[in-house]
Amino acid sequence: MDLRHLKRSPALLCALAAPLLYAGVTLVALQLAAQAGLDPGHEGWNDLLPGRLDGAIASARGWVGAIALILAAEAAVLAALGGRLSRRSTGGGLVLCATAGVVYLMSxxxxxxxTYAIVLYPSGDTDLGPLFPGWYLPALIVIAVVTLTGLTVWLSAAVRKASTS
Structure with a gap:
């Protein structure tokens, strides 16, 4: 697979960075939650035993890794479609890339x-949500908005390129 087209498309690169950003932000927040969970002076401290807290954090890391892996696979498909689209822009290629972009954004x-349903508030007695820092949700929203913007810019540039050829 030839990925040289990514150098010419910073918008697509930005969108493809989302799995790494998601995993990085979530793992940093998990580490901070683990430290807060062991600190009885923290307002979100819920008196978990250290072993149960470690188990909840380990499970959360596993889920985050799985989610990031799925997003990375979809990003690889999007990059491959982007390479195909950069070689020749056709109506069918644009529809395929737009569909893949929408699927990626929905994922x-x-x-x-x-992450909220499985990692922060799982069914059970180990809610990590109160231990997470306040900046976590806004960071995920910024990642999603930047990804949406990147894919929109990339697809609109491809449409412009197809309409001029």
């Missing part, structure tokens, strides 16, 4: 919601 939205 990113589901990843954010899944």
């Amino acid at each position: 990113l939205a589901l990843a954010v919601l899944g």
